[in-house]
Amino acid sequence: MFEDGLIFLNELFLERLNYVIYVVLLLIGLHAMIAKNNFIKKLIGMSIFQTAIILFYVSIGVKEGATIPIYLPEHDPHGEQAYATGGPEALTVEQVTSYANPLPHVLMLTAIVVGVATLGLALALCQKIYQGYGTVEEDELMAKLEKEDASSRKPKTHPAGKSSSKPEVSSRAKRSGTNSVGKTTAPQAKKSSGARKTKAPVKKATRKSDQKKGDSK
Amino acid sequence: MKNTSLIPVVLVGFLLFYASTDFPEWGDPQSPASSSPVSSHFIAKTGVDTEVPNMVTAVLADYRGFDTMLETVVVFIAGMAVLAILRNFSRKKPVKRGHEVSVEPDLIVTNTVRLVVPVIQIFSFYVLAHGHVSPGGGFQGGVLMGASFILIALSWDLERALTRFPINRCMVVAALGILLYAGIGVLSMALGGEFLDYAELEKVLPVSREMARYHAMLGVEIGVGFTVTAIMFALYANLSSRGRLEGGL
Amino acid sequence: MGLEIINTLILLLLVVAALVALRVKDLITASVVFGVYSFLMCLLWAEMGAVDVAFTEATVGAGISTVVLVATIFNLKRKSSD
Amino acid sequence: MSMIDFQVIAASGEVSLFPLHLLGMFFGSLGLVFFLGAAVGLIRFPDFYTRMHAAGKGDTLSTMLMLTGFGLVTMEDFSLGSWLLFVKIMGVVLFIFIASPTVSHVLMRAASEDDEMPLTEADGKKSSNKGKKRN
Numbered sequence: 001m002f003e004d005g006l007i008f009l010n011e012l013f014l015e016r017l018n019y020v021i022y023v024v025l026l027l028i029g030l031h032a033m034i035a036k037n038n039f040i041k042k043l044i045g046m047s048i049f050q051t052a053i054i055l056f057y058v059s060i061g062v063k064e065g066a067t068i069p070i071y072l073p074e075h076d077p078h079g080e081q082a083y084a085t086g087g088p089e090a091l092t093v094e095q096v097t098s099y100a101n102p103l104p105h106v107l108m109l110t111a112i113v114v115g116v117a118t119l120g121l122a123l124a125l126c127q128k129i130y131q132g133y134g135t136v137e138e139d140e141l142m143a144k145l146e147k148e149d150a151s152s153r154k155p156k157t158h159p160a161g162k163s164s165s166k167p168e169v170s171s172r173a174k175r176s177g178t179n180s181v182g183k184t185t186a187p188q189a190k191k192s193s194g195a196r197k198t199k200a201p202v203k204k205a206t207r208k209s210d211q212k213k214g215d216s217k
Numbered sequence: 218m219k220n221t222s223l224i225p226v227v228l229v230g231f232l233l234f235y236a237s238t239d240f241p242e243w244g245d246p247q248s249p250a251s252s253s254p255v256s257s258h259f260i261a262k263t264g265v266d267t268e269v270p271n272m273v274t275a276v277l278a279d280y281r282g283f284d285t286m287l288e289t290v291v292v293f294i295a296g297m298a299v300l301a302i303l304r305n306f307s308r309k310k311p312v313k314r315g316h317e318v319s320v321e322p323d324l325i326v327t328n329t330v331r332l333v334v335p336v337i338q339i340f341s342f343y344v345l346a347h348g349h350v351s352p353g354g355g356f357q358g359g360v361l362m363g364a365s366f367i368l369i370a371l372s373w374d375l376e377r378a379l380t381r382f383p384i385n386r387c388m389v390v391a392a393l394g395i396l397l398y399a400g401i402g403v404l405s406m407a408l409g410g411e412f413l414d415y416a417e418l419e420k421v422l423p424v425s426r427e428m429a430r431y432h433a434m435l436g437v438e439i440g441v442g443f444t445v446t447a448i449m450f451a452l453y454a455n456l457s458s459r460g461r462l463e464g465g466l
Numbered sequence: 467m468g469l470e471i472i473n474t475l476i477l478l479l480l481v482v483a484a485l486v487a488l489r490v491k492d493l494i495t496a497s498v499v500f501g502v503y504s505f506l507m508c509l510l511w512a513e514m515g516a517v518d519v520a521f522t523e524a525t526v527g528a529g530i531s532t533v534v535l536v537a538t539i540f541n542l543k544r545k546s547s548d
Numbered sequence: 549m550s551m552i553d554f555q556v557i558a559a560s561g562e563v564s565l566f567p568l569h570l571l572g573m574f575f576g577s578l579g580l581v582f583f584l585g586a587a588v589g590l591i592r593f594p595d596f597y598t599r600m601h602a603a604g605k606g607d608t609l610s611t612m613l614m615l616t617g618f619g620l621v622t623m624e625d626f627s628l629g630s631w632l633l634f635v636k637i638m639g640v641v642l643f644i645f646i647a648s649p650t651v652s653h654v655l656m657r658a659a660s661e662d663d664e665m666p667l668t669e670a671d672g673k674k675s676s677n678k679g680k681k682r683n
Contacts, residue, residue, distance in 0.1 A: 105519050109519055109522050113522065
């Protein structure tokens with residue numbers, strides 16, 4: 001049992017180090033994406049995750065003792081040597097095994113470029129979040145969002161809610177100030193803001209004024 | 218949060234380590250991925266079919282041309298999205314950033330960049346056009362070209378780079394690249410083949426079937442290079458200036 | 467055998483670079499170390515025979531992506547809480 | 549190039565290649581020595597400017613030396629292909645000769661704009677009295 005484990009470990013760490021490192025990097029990236037607080041750190045973790053998967057693909061395409069997937073001059077079917085012996089011929093099986101597998105390389109080549117494009121997109125979103133909330137830390141952002149949410153739900157306890165609904169009404173009143181209806185909407189809005197106890201009446205009042213405005217037009 | 222995140226990480230790690238014992242031996246030529254008929258076909262037949270010595274370029278631009286076209290479209294869409302998210306047209310003075318220093322562009326740096334940028338651009342053309350015979354191709358050449366414009370923007374300021382490559386032209390060039398790519402596909406369709414079946418281009422090009430594929434691949438790579446150049450520069454220009462397209466880094 | 471030693475060395479350095487990039491609190495340092503990580507990855511791929519991928523990673527990962535990260539961090543806060 | 553190749557080359561009588569390889573290996577090892585010096589300086593020097601001095605100069609010179617040595621070693625015969633490779637490597641050397649000092653200059657300038665003070669003699673005396681804290 002113990003020796004089996006030893007052989008297993010030996011095989012894992014000496015002959016398959018590429019696979020082990022791929023798993024380790026993937027886990028590092030995954031942990032960073034879940035646990036890190038800063039969005040930029042999360043994005044770096046995402047990139048590490050991505051490169052780990054690319055590492056996996058490229059390691060699968062490796063052949064022992066093979067060269068890079070570009071034809072050697074003597075193997076090139078359209079090279080000078082091939083024309084000397086006759087028309088272009090496909091490579092034999094032995095010659096095929098002397099080249100690395102090009103398919104994973106192609107898949108990963110496009111993945112890298114698309115990866116940097118998506119990284120740029122994510123960074124643009126980060127900048128937009130920073131412009132809106134002044135932070136890219138996850139916990140601060142969550143706290144701010146919760147505060148905003150709470151203030152919009154319970155306007156009595158939080159003065160911020162009052163200010164958020166009041167300018168809306170007043171601006172509407174201003175806009176329709178030239179209309180004759182403007183005089184009727186303004187007192188209503190005042191009344192509603194004065195007699196505000198729950199959320200529902202406020203909404204009704206603003207809706208009513210909206211309707212009136214719409215009717216007048 | 219930090220400790221609970223360890224649970225999925227450990228779980229995934231355990232599963233992957235368990236699975237990694239079933240992976241093929243490292244560097245085994247008989248592994249499923251390497252001995253599959255698809256990759257063997259690519260290695261054996263690329264030179265016969267297309268006259269391109271670099272298999273990666275051939276597979277990228279010819280055998281899997283549809284895939285690459287849509288990858289280019291993905292890059293294009295990402296650039297458009299960054300422009301749409303960040304672009305700021307307001308004339309108000311921006312809020313000063315915390316560690317901003319406004320200095321004259323450095324004499325040594327600007328002169329070095331003046332020397333180096335043409336070399337980089339010529340090298341990017343070389344990489345793009347020589348990608349059939351050596352490592353390289355549209356993506357690499359395009360990124361190098363975009364990097365040369367980014368270098369100008371870094372050493373002087375963004376306006377100077379934008380006088381050479383305005384953002385409107387950037388987007389036009391990006392769209393032109395995809396148009397070139399798809400246009401070659403449609404052209405081969407019009408000549409009686411399928412979409413992106415470059416061999417049909419022998420009817421308009423004075424070369425053999427294999428050489429027609431070679432030249433069509435070059436055209437496709439140029440299209441990819443256009444798009445990637447423009448999008449890389451647009452990414453930098455928008456991200457470094459918060460969408461205002463003015464001022465240095 | 468010589469290549470295997472280099473391979474092992476690069477693989478171990480990769481893990482170190484990834485951990486350092488995620489542990490530093492200064493985000494500029496983190497992005498520069500991430501550039502180092504990308505470059506090590508590029509070396510590894512060149513060693514494994516994927517020259518095209520290595521070339522792309524050298525231009526994209528070590529060039530553009532670091533620059534874009536730094537450009538963003540200049541517009542955000544430089545310090546990270548973790 | 550391993551030692552076996554040398555023996556083969558020496559045995560086959562193509563002695564004219566031997567000095568070129570030897571010269572290339574000499575340049576390569578000289579570059580490694582300078583690299584070691586740069587690394588030691590980077591660790592041992594006390595403040596940012598001296599460290600950049602070590603890194604900038606050592607890096608530039610050692611990279612150029614190593615690349616030159618590499619170009620000489622790959623010079624198998626004097627055919628057009630090997631000349632082309634040699635010229636390409638020399639292009640890289642020229643590029644590094646231009647770019648690397650500029651980069652260290654930019655780093656220095658950024659530091660001086662960031663009010664990073666160089667270590668003066670007074671600082672050295674103070675820190676030597678306090679103990680080796682700045683190392």
